Amino acid sequence: MSDLHLLSPKGFRAGAVKAGIKASGNLDVAILTCDASATAAAMFTTNKVFAAPVKIGRGHIAKGSLRGIVVNAGNANACTGKQGEKDAMAMCRIAAAQLKCAPREILPSSTGIIGHVLPMDKIEMGIKGAAQDLGDTVEHATRFNDAIMTTDTRRKLAAETVKVGKHTVTIAGVCKGAGMIGPKLGPPQATMLAYLTTDAQISAPSLRKLFQPAVTRSFNAVTIDDHQSTNDTAVILASGASNAKINTTVDAKKFLDALTHVCQFLAYQIAADGEGATKVVRIEVVNAKNDKDAATIARAIANSPLVKCAMNGNDPNWGRIVSAAGMTGAAFVPEKSTLALQGTTVYRKGRPVAFDAMEVSKSLATNEVVARLDCGIGKSSATVWTCDLSKDYVTINADYHT
Amino acid sequence: MSDLHLLSPKGFRAGAVKAGIKASGNLDVAILTCDASATAAAMFTTNKVFAAPVKIGRGHIAKGSLRGIVVNAGNANACTGKQGEKDAMAMCRIAAAQLKCAPREILPSSTGIIGHVLPMDKIEMGIKGAAQDLGDTVEHATRFNDAIMTTDTRRKLAAETVKVGKHTVTIAGVCKGAGMIGPKLGPPQATMLAYLTTDAQISAPSLRKLFQPAVTRSFNAVTIDDHQSTNDTAVILASGASNAKINTTVDAKKFLDALTHVCQFLAYQIAADGEGATKVVRIEVVNAKNDKDAATIARAIANSPLVKCAMNGNDPNWGRIVSAAGMTGAAFVPEKSTLALQGTTVYRKGRPVAFDAMEVSKSLATNEVVARLDCGIGKSSATVWTCDLSKDYVTINADYHT
Numbered sequence: 001m002s003d004l005h006l007l008s009p010k011g012f013r014a015g016a017v018k019a020g021i022k023a024s025g026n027l028d029v030a031i032l033t034c035d036a037s038a039t040a041a042a043m044f045t046t047n048k049v050f051a052a053p054v055k056i057g058r059g060h061i062a063k064g065s066l067r068g069i070v071v072n073a074g075n076a077n078a079c080t081g082k083q084g085e086k087d088a089m090a091m092c093r094i095a096a097a098q099l100k101c102a103p104r105e106i107l108p109s110s111t112g113i114i115g116h117v118l119p120m121d122k123i124e125m126g127i128k129g130a131a132q133d134l135g136d137t138v139e140h141a142t143r144f145n146d147a148i149m150t151t152d153t154r155r156k157l158a159a160e161t162v163k164v165g166k167h168t169v170t171i172a173g174v175c176k177g178a179g180m181i182g183p184k185l186g187p188p189q190a191t192m193l194a195y196l197t198t199d200a201q202i203s204a205p206s207l208r209k210l211f212q213p214a215v216t217r218s219f220n221a222v223t224i225d226d227h228q229s230t231n232d233t234a235v236i237l238a239s240g241a242s243n244a245k246i247n248t249t250v251d252a253k254k255f256l257d258a259l260t261h262v263c264q265f266l267a268y269q270i271a272a273d274g275e276g277a278t279k280v281v282r283i284e285v286v287n288a289k290n291d292k293d294a295a296t297i298a299r300a301i302a303n304s305p306l307v308k309c310a311m312n313g314n315d316p317n318w319g320r321i322v323s324a325a326g327m328t329g330a331a332f333v334p335e336k337s338t339l340a341l342q343g344t345t346v347y348r349k350g351r352p353v354a355f356d357a358m359e360v361s362k363s364l365a366t367n368e369v370v371a372r373l374d375c376g377i378g379k380s381s382a383t384v385w386t387c388d389l390s391k392d393y394v395t396i397n398a399d400y401h402t
Numbered sequence: 403m404s405d406l407h408l409l410s411p412k413g414f415r416a417g418a419v420k421a422g423i424k425a426s427g428n429l430d431v432a433i434l435t436c437d438a439s440a441t442a443a444a445m446f447t448t449n450k451v452f453a454a455p456v457k458i459g460r461g462h463i464a465k466g467s468l469r470g471i472v473v474n475a476g477n478a479n480a481c482t483g484k485q486g487e488k489d490a491m492a493m494c495r496i497a498a499a500q501l502k503c504a505p506r507e508i509l510p511s512s513t514g515i516i517g518h519v520l521p522m523d524k525i526e527m528g529i530k531g532a533a534q535d536l537g538d539t540v541e542h543a544t545r546f547n548d549a550i551m552t553t554d555t556r557r558k559l560a561a562e563t564v565k566v567g568k569h570t571v572t573i574a575g576v577c578k579g580a581g582m583i584g585p586k587l588g589p590p591q592a593t594m595l596a597y598l599t600t601d602a603q604i605s606a607p608s609l610r611k612l613f614q615p616a617v618t619r620s621f622n623a624v625t626i627d628d629h630q631s632t633n634d635t636a637v638i639l640a641s642g643a644s645n646a647k648i649n650t651t652v653d654a655k656k657f658l659d660a661l662t663h664v665c666q667f668l669a670y671q672i673a674a675d676g677e678g679a680t681k682v683v684r685i686e687v688v689n690a691k692n693d694k695d696a697a698t699i700a701r702a703i704a705n706s707p708l709v710k711c712a713m714n715g716n717d718p719n720w721g722r723i724v725s726a727a728g729m730t731g732a733a734f735v736p737e738k739s740t741l742a743l744q745g746t747t748v749y750r751k752g753r754p755v756a757f758d759a760m761e762v763s764k765s766l767a768t769n770e771v772v773a774r775l776d777c778g779i780g781k782s783s784a785t786v787w788t789c790d791l792s793k794d795y796v797t798i799n800a801d802y803h804t
Contacts, residue, residue, distance in 0.1 A: 049728030049736050079721060079736065081753040114721025115754040180708060180725070225707045227722070228729035305627045305707065305791075306582060306799055313800030319481060319516025320629070323582070326451030327630035334451050334481065351483040352517040389707075391793040397708055398715030 004159035005141040009170040009199035011035050011239030014140045015133030016147035019126025021074035021112070021119065029126030030147035031134065032195055033068035033099055038237040040066040041208040042107065043215050045183070045232035052077045052084030053108040054231060056092065060104045064204025066237055069195060070095040070127055071109040073150050073176070076191060078114040078230040087118045094124050098131035109233050111150055111176065111191040144174065148193055151178045151396065156269035162258040164251050167244030169200040171258050173236075175219075175266045179275040179397065182226035182303075183219050183234075191229040194219060194266055199242035200255060206246060210256045211236055218263030221295075222385045224274040226303040234263075271385040272367075276392030281311050284372040285325075286381040293330035294375075294382035300328045301371065301384075308389035314364040316357055318346040321371055336376035342369060349376075406561030407543040411572040411601035413437050413641030416542045417535030418549035421528025423476035423514070423521065431528030432549035433536065434597055435470035435501055440639040442468040443610040444509065445617050447585070447634035454479045454486030455510040456633060458494065462506045466606025468639055471597060472497040472529055473511040475550050475578070478593060480516045480632040489520045496526050500533035511635050513552055513578065513593040546576065550595055553580040553798065558671035564660040566653050569646030571602040573660050575638075577621075577668045581677040581799065584628035584705075585621050585636075596621060596636040596668060601644035602657060608648060612658045613638055620665030623697075624787045626676035628705040636665075673787040674769075678795030683713050686774040687727075688783040695732035696777075696784035702730045703773065703786075710791035716766040718759055720748040723773055738778035744771060751778075 007014055016030035042061040044054045060066070070091050077084045092106040099106070110118070133143070145155045159172035177192035202210075215234055236259075246255050271280045283302045288294035301307055304324040310317040318339055326332050334350040342363040345353050409416060418432035444463040446456045462468070472493050479486050494508040501508070512520070535545070547557045561574035579594035604612075617636055638661075648657050673682045685704045690696035703709055706726040712719040720741055728734050736752040744765040747755050 047725060047728040048734045049725050076721075079724060079749065079752065079754060081751075114725065115749070180722075182729075227706050227708050227726060230721075230725045230728070304629050305795070306629050309796050309799035312796065315800065319478075319632075320582075322481060323449060323451050323516065323632050324629060326449040326632070327584075332450045347481065347517070350481065352481060389796060391796045393707070394711050394714065394791060394793045394796060397711030398717065 004170065004172055005138050006144060006157060006172045006174050006197055007136045007141045008159055008172050009197045009239060010241035011199055012197045013134040013136045014144035015130040015135065016143040017126050017129035017133060019122045021072050021122060027143055027147035028074050029072045029123065029130050030144045031068055031070050031095060031130040032144060033134065034237050034239045036239065037065050037067055038239050039064055039202055039204040039207050040235065040237050041204065041211040042233065042235040045229055047228045047230055049079065049230050051110060051231045052080055052088040053110045054233065055085060056088040057107045057233060060107050066107055067101040067105040068095060068099050069107045069109060069235060071148055072123060072126065073148050074112040075110060075116055075118055076112045076114050076231050077110040077118050080117050083117055087120055090120060091123060091127065094127045098128060107235055109193055111193055111231055114230060148176045150176065151275055152176050153273055156266055156273065158262045158265035160258045160262050162254050164244035164246060164254065167242050169198060169242050169244045169255065171196065171198040171262050173262050173266050175270060177270045178273050179224060180227045180229045181222065181224035181270060182228045183232045191231040192219060192270065194234040196236035196262065198236065199239045200244055200246050201240035202238050202246040206252065207236065207238055210252060210259060214256060214260040214263045217260055218267040221383060222267040222270050223299060223302050224387060268385055271387050274387035275396045276390040277387030278312065278390055279366065279388050280368045281386050281388060282370045283384045283386065284370060286372065286374050287378055288375040288380045289331040289378040291380045294380040296328045296330040297325050297332065298382045298384040300324045302386035305389055308386065311364065311369055312388035312390050314361045316341055316346060316360040316364065322347055325373060331377060332375060333377055338374040338376065340372045406572065406574055407540050407559060408546060408574045408576050408599055409538045409543045410561055410574050411599045411641060413601055413643035414599045415536040415538045416546035417532040417537065418545040419528050419531035419535060421524045423474050423524055429545055429549035430476050431474045431525065431532050432546045433470055433472050433497060433532040434546055435536065436639050436641045438641065439467050439469055440641050441466055441604055441606040441609050442637065442639050443606065443613040444635065444637035447631055449630045449632055451481065451632050453512060453633040454482055454490040455512045456635065457487060458490040459509045459635060462509050468509055469503040469507040470497060470501050471509045471511060471637060473550055474525060474528065475552050476514040477512060477518055477520055478514045478516050478633050479512040479520050482519050485519055489522055492522060493525060493529065496529045500530060509637055511595055513595055513633055516632060550578045552578065553677055554578050555675055558668055558675065560664045560667035562660045562664050564656050566646035566648060566656065569644050571600060571644050571646045571657065573598065573600040573664050575664050575668050577672060579672045580675050581626060582629045582631045583624065583626035583672060584630050585634045593631040593633045594621060594672065598638035598664065600638065601641045602646055602648050603642040604640050604648040608654065609638060609640055612654060612661060616658060616662040616665045619662055620669040623785060624669040624672050625701060625704050626789060670787055673789050676789035677798045678792040679789030680714065680792055681768065681790050682770045683788050683790060684772045685786045685788065686772060688774065688776050689780055690777040690782045691733040691780040693782045696782040698730045698732040699727045699734065700784045700786040702726045704788035707791055710788065713766065713771055714790035714792050716763045718743055718748060718762040718766065724749055727775060733779060734777060735779055740776040740778065742774045
């Protein structure tokens with residue numbers, strides 16, 4: 001990752017201020033902008049209860065170009081009715097006036113508590129302040145990153161470069177999210193928020209086409225509590241400022257690979273910072289009947305509170321994993337299946353395998369655990385990232401609102 | 403419930419012993435038997451990873467008649483391959499020899515740890531001992547009830563009488579289950595175990611036809627961790643000893659209502675004794691588009707760790723409930739929906755309703771909480787029982803195996 005950051009791709013600036021939305025008094029209103037019009041693609045929550053900024057954002061992304069993103073944390077502007085829509089639209093209008101563009105060139109984002117109307121006086125002051133703060137340094141990138149955090153305990157960022165012809169394309173991203181994380185982003189559809197920048201030259205349809213598989217294999221493959229938020233949003237802006245045109249199949253593949261890596265590293269960081277998490281648990285399902293079954297089985301295992309508690313206790317309780325695999329509608333044949341925990345086979349073809357429980361338990365006492373389930377009935381695979389379920393998760397979530 | 407118990411319906415006896423299967427040394431092998439051949443119906447787990455006793459039980463229930471049930475706790479005989487099947491069959495053979503019937507007239511059940519072969523010497527001694535212990539007193543019913551418990555902290559029993567003509571029919575049941583509870587029982591398919599007795603005279607096809615809707619509206623409507631077990635089993639035996647024939651539509655309806663009440667009260671007790679639970683949470687979804695959508699929405703809310711933690715904290719965080727309702731494939735229109743917590747409306751038609759958060763929080767600090775969601779788009783309803791998610795749940799499940 002070296003010293004790359006969200007504003008390393010050429011053509012982008014960001015700014016953030018403390019507007020008094022977060023009770024903590026930390027940075028909470030921010031702008032990310034592209035100096036010229038950027039091609040853009042976005043995916044939003046597929047929850048039928050979606051926040052006002054998601055509704056407005058779906059409209060604004062339709063043309064495939066944006067000048068910027070305006071975001072606040074501390075209030076999700078969700079379940080706020082018509083007033084919420086007016087407020088999300090007002091955020092765009094205020095930001096557009098600062099950036100000298102049309103309101104529909106701005107994508108709004110909000111994250112925080114559900115069911116409270118935005119304090120628009122503070123929001124307006126915040127957006128104007130963030131516009132004054134715009135810059136392209138690592139400090140600006142960091143301030144933007146800080147402003148989008150809610151229950152996150154650390155920043156999440158990733159970046160990668162890829163050679164396209166004689167040009168170097170940079171892809172960078174930041175994201176937030178620690179709870180209410182079970183995104184299932186759909187086309188023009190997290191409170192996972194992910195913002196990606198790149199200086200590639202790429203058409204909006206091509207960007208959209210590449211962003212979807214990258215999101216499917218990253219943000220849509222991370223789950224903390226399987227609770228799909230009203231505000232989940234992932235958006236990428238391409239400035240074109242590198243002069244590297246993505247228009248051959250080979251270059252598109254290179255770009256997709258780099259984009260997928262960046263998204264996956266961001267998703268991994270969400271799992272690692274899951275509320276109360278002490279470790280990342282990677283569920284690898286291989287040789288499933290088809291892609292859908294592979295993903296369904298991986299997700300069922302990743303979402304089982306029994307599996308997650310066992311991981312918290314460094315407990316090689318493989319019966320919970322195998323039984324979770326069998327309880328979905330997906331094809332699963334115990335007699336053909338094999339399960340390994342941290343590389344140790346514990347179950348093979350419907351039967352237990354003798355193993356040193358103390359040794360395997362020791363191997364689970366680390367910050368990244370891999371459970372690999374070979375279904376033995378096909379060629380499809382899926383990886384889902386989750387975290388363990390700790391007492392701290394309960395503490396954090398039993399007292400969030402009041 | 404008065405003083406009715408599992409053996410109140412005429413024609414049944416039970417026995418139980420300490421066979422050394424449970425580490426605690428408590429009662430762990432038991433027999434429930436009908437003096438004459440009983441008509442019988444059963445439903446088992448739909449998990450593709452199902453235990454050996456489930457496989458054998460499916461075969462034995464096919465004819466619709468049974469003489470008895472043999473059960474052990476402390477070892478689930480699941481993921482034990484061919485040896486497991488032999489052992490489950492041996493349990494039937496040993497019990498049948500004691501009860502002077504054919505092995506296929508016995509339904510075997512097991513609950514406990516997954517992936518360990520049964521200690522058949524202890525099991526054999528246990529079954530013979532349980533057969534010596536057979537009797538029809540309340541003490542025998544209680545001993546049977548104790549023998550099937552694992553992480554349960556209390557007995558779960560229910561019973562009801564219903565007049566059929568000039569005869570009185572008694573329906574009684576016991577069940578166990580506190581964790582790995584998310585049963586989805588299917589026809590000839592919990593480690594929920596439920597055993598019901600009745601002295602009604604009813605044909606096997608009629609009993610099967612009435613048992614399914616009763617199970618759907620009770621055991622299939624309780625979830626603690628949404629983890630469907632390998633061993634879930636619900637079975638009912640009808641001795642006929644009351645001489646009350648169930649063969650009119652009116653009588654069948656009366657019997658079904660009473661049976662449903664008994665099953666629902668048992669299911670309620672499972673939620674109340676959920677691992678670490680401090681309260682029962684009843685999710686009522688009304689006016690949904692159709693029955694399937696109503697059940698899907700109720701289950702999504704009941705399974706959300708965020709909702710369950712909020713309930714643990716007496717936190718009226720209704721945004722978690724509404725967002726859970728929207729994240730399933732079921733039809734849901736925020737603008738038509740209304741949510742009440744303990745009778746206080748907190749959300750109406752897509753918008754928050756002002757309420758006294760302290761008062762509602764106080765109303766949540768009790769042992770039974772009702773969240774009622776009116777979807778406003780149809781006439782279907784569903785009720786799901788769950789419990790809160792506490793730190794004790796994590797403690798119990800992080801250290802169960804090792």
